[in-house]
Amino acid sequence: xxxxxxxxxxxAAAACGxxxxxxxxxxxxxxxxxxxxxxxxxxxxxxPRSTPEMWPSLIAKAKQGGIDVIQxxxxxxxxxxxxxxxxxxxxxxxxxxxxxxxAHGLYVCLRIGPFIQSEWTYGGLPxxxxxxxxxxxxxxxxxxxxxxxxxxxxxxxxMKSERLYASQGGPIILSQIxxxxxxxxxxxxxxxxxxxxxxxxxxxxxxKTGVPWIMCSQQDAPDPVINACNGFQCGVKFEGPNSPNKPxxxxxxxxxxxxxxxxxxxxxxxxxxxxxxxxxxxKNGSYVNYYMYHGxxxxxxxxxxxxxxxxxxxxxxxxxGLIRQPLWGHLKELHAAIRLCTKPLLSGAYExxxxxxxxxxxxxKGKSSGDCAAFLVNSDNTTNARVRxxxxxxxxxxxxxxxxxxxxxxxxxxxxVSTQYNTRSMTVRHKFDSTGRWEEYKEPIxxxxxxxxxxxxxxxxxxxxxxxxxxxxxxxxxxxxxxxxAVLSVTSDAHxxxxxxxxxxxxxxxxxxxxxELNNTVHLNNGTxxxxxxxxxxxxxxxxxxxxxxxxxxxxxxIQNEDLNNYQxxxxxxxxxxxxRIFTEHGSNKVQWNxxxxxxxxxxxxxTLFDAPGGNDPLALNLGSxxxxxxxxxxxxxxxxxxxxxxxxxxxxxTWYNIPRPFLKPTGNLLVLLEEEYGxxxxxxxxxxxxxxxCGHVSESHLPxxxxxxxxxxxxxxxxxxxxxxxxxxxxxxxxxILFASFGTPSGDCNNYAIxxxxxxxxxxxxxxxxxxxxxxxxxxPDQAFGRDPCPGIPKTLLIDAQCT
Numbered sequence: 001x002x003x004x005x006x007x008x009x010x011x012a013a014a015a016c017g018x019x020x021x022x023x024x025x026x027x028x029x030x031x032x033x034x035x036x037x038x039x040x041x042x043x044x045x046x047x048p049r050s051t052p053e054m055w056p057s058l059i060a061k062a063k064q065g066g067i068d069v070i071q072x073x074x075x076x077x078x079x080x081x082x083x084x085x086x087x088x089x090x091x092x093x094x095x096x097x098x099x100x101x102x103a104h105g106l107y108v109c110l111r112i113g114p115f116i117q118s119e120w121t122y123g124g125l126p127x128x129x130x131x132x133x134x135x136x137x138x139x140x141x142x143x144x145x146x147x148x149x150x151x152x153x154x155x156x157x158x159m160k161s162e163r164l165y166a167s168q169g170g171p172i173i174l175s176q177i178x179x180x181x182x183x184x185x186x187x188x189x190x191x192x193x194x195x196x197x198x199x200x201x202x203x204x205x206x207x208k209t210g211v212p213w214i215m216c217s218q219q220d221a222p223d224p225v226i227n228a229c230n231g232f233q234c235g236v237k238f239e240g241p242n243s244p245n246k247p248x249x250x251x252x253x254x255x256x257x258x259x260x261x262x263x264x265x266x267x268x269x270x271x272x273x274x275x276x277x278x279x280x281x282x283k284n285g286s287y288v289n290y291y292m293y294h295g296x297x298x299x300x301x302x303x304x305x306x307x308x309x310x311x312x313x314x315x316x317x318x319x320x321g322l323i324r325q326p327l328w329g330h331l332k333e334l335h336a337a338i339r340l341c342t343k344p345l346l347s348g349a350y351e352x353x354x355x356x357x358x359x360x361x362x363x364x365k366g367k368s369s370g371d372c373a374a375f376l377v378n379s380d381n382t383t384n385a386r387v388r389x390x391x392x393x394x395x396x397x398x399x400x401x402x403x404x405x406x407x408x409x410x411x412x413x414x415x416x417v418s419t420q421y422n423t424r425s426m427t428v429r430h431k432f433d434s435t436g437r438w439e440e441y442k443e444p445i446x447x448x449x450x451x452x453x454x455x456x457x458x459x460x461x462x463x464x465x466x467x468x469x470x471x472x473x474x475x476x477x478x479x480x481x482x483x484x485x486a487v488l489s490v491t492s493d494a495h496x497x498x499x500x501x502x503x504x505x506x507x508x509x510x511x512x513x514x515x516x517e518l519n520n521t522v523h524l525n526n527g528t529x530x531x532x533x534x535x536x537x538x539x540x541x542x543x544x545x546x547x548x549x550x551x552x553x554x555x556x557x558x559i560q561n562e563d564l565n566n567y568q569x570x571x572x573x574x575x576x577x578x579x580x581r582i583f584t585e586h587g588s589n590k591v592q593w594n595x596x597x598x599x600x601x602x603x604x605x606x607x608t609l610f611d612a613p614g615g616n617d618p619l620a621l622n623l624g625s626x627x628x629x630x631x632x633x634x635x636x637x638x639x640x641x642x643x644x645x646x647x648x649x650x651x652x653x654x655t656w657y658n659i660p661r662p663f664l665k666p667t668g669n670l671l672v673l674l675e676e677e678y679g680x681x682x683x684x685x686x687x688x689x690x691x692x693x694x695c696g697h698v699s700e701s702h703l704p705x706x707x708x709x710x711x712x713x714x715x716x717x718x719x720x721x722x723x724x725x726x727x728x729x730x731x732x733x734x735x736x737x738i739l740f741a742s743f744g745t746p747s748g749d750c751n752n753y754a755i756x757x758x759x760x761x762x763x764x765x766x767x768x769x770x771x772x773x774x775x776x777x778x779x780x781x782p783d784q785a786f787g788r789d790p791c792p793g794i795p796k797t798l799l800i801d802a803q804c805t
Contacts, residue, residue: 022166024173024211026226030247030286030346031212033166033173037346039286041335042069042109043293044252046118047097048078049311050296052090053662054321055100058294061317063104065328066335069173070101071109071251071289073116074155077126077467078302091299095162102164102171109214109251109289110159111176112204114151119258119298119307123542127467130548137548138181140192140199149203152177156207167210176251177204180217180230187545194220201225216251230254230291232268235279248284252291253277255327256314260306261538261642261653262512267314270330271400274414277331278401281338282362282375284350290331293317297658300637301470301630304542306495306512308654309639319658320618320689322424322730329419336706337412340405341373348373355387359396363407372407411706418702420727421695421750426620426656426687429613432671433682438596441582443575443603443674445500447530448477451570458565461494461535461553469574470630470640474533474554476569480524486560488531490518494552496536496628498602498676502529505602508677510645515555522559531564533557534603536676538640575674577605583632583672600678607672610686612664616732617688619664624655625684627677633663634670644677656687693739694804695750696725699797700781728776729804735774736805741767744790746799753799758791767800 022034030037043062050058059070074094080086088094101108115138116124129135135143156175164170178200185193197215201222204213214226219239221227229238230252241248255273257266277288295312297319303309313319316328323329338345341364348364348371355361358380364373378385378396385396389404396402400415432438451473453464461472488506490497496510497518507520533554541550557564581587582605596606613619621631627644630637638659643652673681702723729735741764745756760766766785771777779785781798790796 021169021210022173024166026212026245026247028241028244028246029284031173037286038068039281039338039342039345040068040107040288041066042071042287042289043067043316044071044289044291045294045317046072046075046292046296047094048075048091048302049298050091050294050321051660051662052093052096054660055097056104058317058321059101059104059106061321061323061328062293063106065316065332066339067106067293069107069109069287069289071111071291072097073111073113073118073120073124075116075120076114076124076151077120077122080126080151081467083126083128095158095164098159098164098171099162106171107166107173108164108171109174109176110155110172111179112152112155113176113179114148115179117179117304117542119304119311120542121302121304121540122467123304123547125547127462127540130463130466135548136188136546138178138184138196138545139188140195145196145199145203148200152204153207156209159209165209165211172209173211174214175204175209175211176214176216177201177225178215178218181215182218182220184545198222214249214251228287233276235276235283235285238280247286248280249287250280250285251289253288255290255292255316256295256312259308259310259653261308262306262645262647263653264647264649265314265653270327270417271415273327274330274334275399275401277334278338278375278403278414279377281345282377282401286346290316294321295319297639297660299639301467301539301640303539303640305537305539307539309641309657310654318424320620322618322689322691323422324424325422325694326417326419330417333412333419333706334414337403337405340411340706341403343369344371344373355389356385359385359387361387361389365407374404374407376402376404410703412703416702418698418705418723418726420725421697422691423693423695424689425692426622426689428622428685428687429619430610430686432608432610432684432686435596435598435682437608438681439593439607440596441577441591441593441605441607442601443577443605445503445532445603446473446475446570446572447532448475448568448570451475451572453571453573454568455571456566456568458554458557458569459571460551461537462540462551464553464571465537465573467540469578470537471574471578472535472553473572474535474557474569475572476531476557476564476567478529478531478564478567479527480529481526482524483526484524485521486524488518488520488522489556489558490533490554491515491556492518492535492554494535494554495538496676497554498534498536500532500534503532524559531557531559538642575603577674581635582607583637583670583674584635585670588670588672596681598682600675600680602675602677604675605672606675606681607670608681610669610671611667612661612669613686613688615688616661617690619659619661620656620687620689621659622655622685622687623657623679624652626673626679626681627675629674629676629679631657631674632670632672633659634665636663638663643679656689659686690733690804691730692804693801694727694729694735695799695801696727697750697797697799698723698725698781700795702781722780722782724778724780725798725800726776726778727771727800727802733775733804735771735777735802737803738764738768738771738800739803740799740801743786743798744796745794746797750799750801753801758794758796760786760788760790762787763798771800771802
């Protein structure tokens with residue numbers, strides 16, 4: 001037993017690299033780890049956008065998908081929201097996250113920044129920097145460089161103390177300093193931008209981490225820092241390394257794109273992503289990172305201006321950590337195909353030549369081994385191309401790349417998706433439709449006499465709240481000599497504005513990046529009148545030069561053309577419910593809640609209790625009946641919602657809001673919402689998220705799965721390697737029903753299908769026999785089970801849509 005224990009221990013130690021340091025260097029071909037050149041696939045997973053309980057599963061699924069490296073930012077304002085006070089607990093526990101990556105045998109790319117953008121409020125910079133005298137962010141400025149260096153040094157020393165750099169036996173093989181700085185570099189006069197870039201690079205290298213440093217979107221990154229590419233098409237647009245001794249690296253391959261409230265989701269196909277990854281590798285790229293591989297959730301108030309709470313839900317792992325097909329599986333096959341080419345890719349001679357007007361061949365040949373790999377590219381996005389390569393004819397679908405690991409046989413084509421598709425669904429597990437289960441607390445409207453902060457001008461929202469709240473009250477008390485109707489006009493460059501006159505609600509307006517106006521007719525009393533203006537920010541800006549100078553808030557107020565800007569104004573930061581923390585169990589007892597009678601009011605808090613549904617499926621609130629606000633579960637904010645702001649297609653940008661199961665207790669969970677508009681809490685539901693359907697759509701011209709192939713296999717002549725439909729239900733579910741099955745020429749795809757002109761009538765029965773009741777099944781094309789050929793001489797396809805229960 002003792003001997004077995006030591007064998008297991010030594011195997012685990014070797015897997016995590018904790019017994020010896022790794023030597024990480026680079027040359028013009030790739031990163032070199034312990035003397036071996038590497039082609040690496042990386043995936044961005046941000047530790048605070050999920051929970052520690054989710055981290056191992058996310059990392060394991062990334063590894064299963066062919067990922068070698070997990071890439072994450074370090075979120076400065078999350079760890080040091082108050083100067084000198086640090087928090088690395090819970091979702092902030094970056095050391096635990098990196099050790100989880102290490103435990104799975106993967107590498108880490110640590111993007112320290114410390115400016116990160118990432119659609120994260122204030123670009124990741126703590127707002128207290130704004131108040132440092134004489135500071136100019138991200139420039140050759142003494143105060144900024146002092147605080148930046150102090151933070152970067154703290155992070156590096158923390159990693160060193162935990163022995164997490166590869167040079168110490170840890171998983172971190174890369175670090176990043178700054179982020180996409182070239183976009184703003186020219187905004188600073190007297191070469192202060194250029195001097196800052198050189199200072200930042202020198203400062204980082206001087207910390208002696210033992211691993212290379214990178215700068216993304218920074219073509220002038222000083223030696224020895226590697227310049228890397230960000231974008232959708234780095235194989236097309238990247239200018240390349242700024243030194244022949246640096247490798248070609250892609251730090252952000254955007255799998256989707258940021259989404260703001262009022263915008264439609266951006267969808268990027270698996271075939272498009274695969275095409276551009278293969279093209280980048282074909283052009284000597286050796287490191288590709290998917291941004292994001294798992295996006296997760298912008299919990300609390302962490303999202304930048306107008307950014308929705310769900311983050312990159314369209315990534316290979318969705319917001320809830322579920323595998324999104326076919327993207328995850330298609331990229332997994334791509335990674336496997338490229339790995340078959342590793343030897344000639346990393347050590348072979350490289351040549352490229354045109355094989356047509358929009359067709360190219362990229363070829364890697366071993367100098368002495370005879371190994372050969374080729375990438376045949378068709379950049380025509382409308383037409384198939386037939387090309388000749390080494391006296392053999394190959395047909396390339398539109399906008400596709402065929403990968404030939406032996407320069408003879410095609411292992412993978414980026415346009416041919418053989419992996420399954422899946423469908424995510426929400427099942428209602430609880431309805432909050434009982435009036436008697438809800439209580440409400442109406443947020444009091446402050447007046448000038450109740451405020452303590454005063455100024456004879458209109459204060460900036462951001463400078464006044466200091467990112468402690470989305471909300472700032474502007475209050476004014478003034479005399480009027482008669483009962484009268486008057487026009488109240490307010491100009492603001494915050495995001496939302498509500499107006500109250502003498503306690504009565506009088507208007508609402510919102511804007512985007514530009515100023516907006518609220519104009520409404522109000523009633524003034526003879527005597528004292530109180531104006532209360534409720535200014536709301538939906539996240540702070542996250543980018544641009546001179547970020548410290550950016551302001552927001554009410555810019556001017558007039559009533560009946562009388563300028564009120566320089567009156568004595570009173571201010572209240574945040575809401576009374578926020579200061580009392582009534583979204584927590586303890587704070588909830590500090591105010592008097594009333595029974596909810598079903599009448600909706602603006603600026604109202606709602607609370608109720610609920611029990612956690614059984615099972616392990618992820619959970620989400622459907623807030624489609626609400627307006628705008630924020631929601632908490634057991635005191636933890638699951639984010640902002642803005643359902644009332646619709647997209648051009650007249651629908652909300654987001655209605656489902658993630659509740660991680662670790663936030664919940666078995667019973668008695670406290671749900672609290674702050675509703676700024678007229679939302680109806682009685683129509684909120686709690687649902688479980690699952691993969692309910694899986695679909696396969698493969699033709700006889702598709703390629704067999706790459707995962708089963710080994711280097712040296714003759715891909716075309718091995719009869720065992722035939723294309724096949726593979727269906728796989730998620731854990732704890734089996735194939736319970738075949739919704740559609742057709743072997744022949746079915747029309748459409750997995751989203752919309754029908755029986756075509758050619759159809760084997762026994763298709764469904766054959767598929768049911770092979771698949772029903774099983775967690776997974778596969779059917780090759782052609783298969784003896786189909787018996788007769790329904791239409792001889794015509795290429796056939798098998799399309800199966802199945803339900804998982």
